[in-house]
Amino acid sequence: MKLLPYERTAFYYETDQMGVVHHSNYIRWMEEARIHMLDQLGLNYQKMEELGIIIPVLSASCEYKIAVHFNDSLQIISHLDHFNGVKFFISYKFIKDGNVHATGKSSHCFLDRSFHPIRLKKLFPDIYETFQTSISSEE
Amino acid sequence: MKLLPYERTAFYYETDQMGVVHHSNYIRWMEEARIHMLDQLGLNYQKMEELGIIIPVLSASCEYKIAVHFNDSLQIISHLDHFNGVKFFISYKFIKDGNVHATGKSSHCFLDRSFHPIRLKKLFPDIYETFQTSISSEE
Amino acid sequence: MKLLPYERTAFYYETDQMGVVHHSNYIRWMEEARIHMLDQLGLNYQKMEELGIIIPVLSASCEYKIAVHFNDSLQIISHLDHFNGVKFFISYKFIKDGNVHATGKSSHCFLDRSFHPIRLKKLFPDIYETFQTSISSEE
């Protein structure tokens, strides 16, 4: 399955006095791109939350290579790297005009509304299957 | 009762490429100052939320007079202007070295967890009284 | 001239623990919508900054009517209300499914890179004209 990249233009308020987009915003863009990507896989974030599945971030990282400026339009490509039933791992590329401006990674788990880990396979087998299938088709 | 002003130093990430603090952050600082002020009056925001009182913003406005820069330290003085049992109104002054850099206003109401208006006087008479008393002593 | 409204979907990180979009983000969305609107009028923000025209916010206000939730898609309509050669005034409507969720206003002036007011009519007559014409055609 071919996923659409996430398109994003940098907002004015995302810049800082260095004249470039502040590095913290890339972590936010990763969330936007991740939610957009999962939605295309049939894993709608809002619906999962409504089912009581909370998906916190366990780790996030970003390597900044070329600065991004106000009004720059980027493609953010997220890739579901790995899923072991308990956690999943995503990597990101921030691309403008064919150049990689940054790369990122994040990892996530599944909690219930009381912030306790849930066994996805048992409680939400459909969602578990979709994650499994998405990984297989991506690898 | 003499309230302490809210002290705040501008963070780097709050600046934009104009080289000054982005105007949207003043609205956030108003929230910080408001919560700090209400806490001193005995109206702890966190406790009110735990009791099921949600206090949304009905309106917010800010007039920007002198720019604020990274690392500038401000005093933000909030004043509980009015309370009619259903809504309350706060005004703000952003002061640095005796100069007013900005002024603001906000209004708020009281909702329950389902976002329905609550009658504070009936359900939480203590909190109602504290608001009433705070207004009287301020005026 | 018919301007396209600004389309915006609420991001996850724009919500707060009340479960709705935090009110400060509306001020940021107003900036996004304003820049989008001015661009359509031929007043590209980035180009104006490159010419040395800095356009700070003199005032901003928002009235919150119906909460906006994560993933809600809004149309933000900005209207150039008034221009007197020195300042301009914009009003905003946040619309979802035909309902007005919020309204806003902002005012702005023109400064040079040293933050001194500039006489637009004299220094940048083309930009002055475009503002003038835009107001006339809107009114």
Add this chain to the structure above:
Amino acid sequence: MKLLPYERTAFYYETDQMGVVHHSNYIRWMEEARIHMLDQLGLNYQKMEELGIIIPVLSASCEYKIAVHFNDSLQIISHLDHFNGVKFFISYKFIKDGNVHATGKSSHCFLDRSFHPIRLKKLFPDIYETFQTSISSEE
């Protein structure tokens, strides 16, 4: 030299609809803590920028262990891990009541106002020395 940890209380607008502080804000808190720490070492960020030294972020990462809630007060301890004349590396611990809620890392370089790398040792020997000495005394 004993450095003071950076004290920070979580703001309301830093929470998201999960009811905890959004993960992107930890990256911002790392910046606050870093600037606070460097200032104690005699490396005032604002002064360095005024001298024309721009210090961008090359990489940033965070591991989230225990959620942080609105109004929680944290100590953020930053440690200057390494400096090789061209880059420096900082690690962070987010501590509340003796528990590590998160850990982070960031790396940075030195640029001039045109975003070209600068040789700190040659151009700003005092600042170079301060970095060197700070590392030695920390290790």
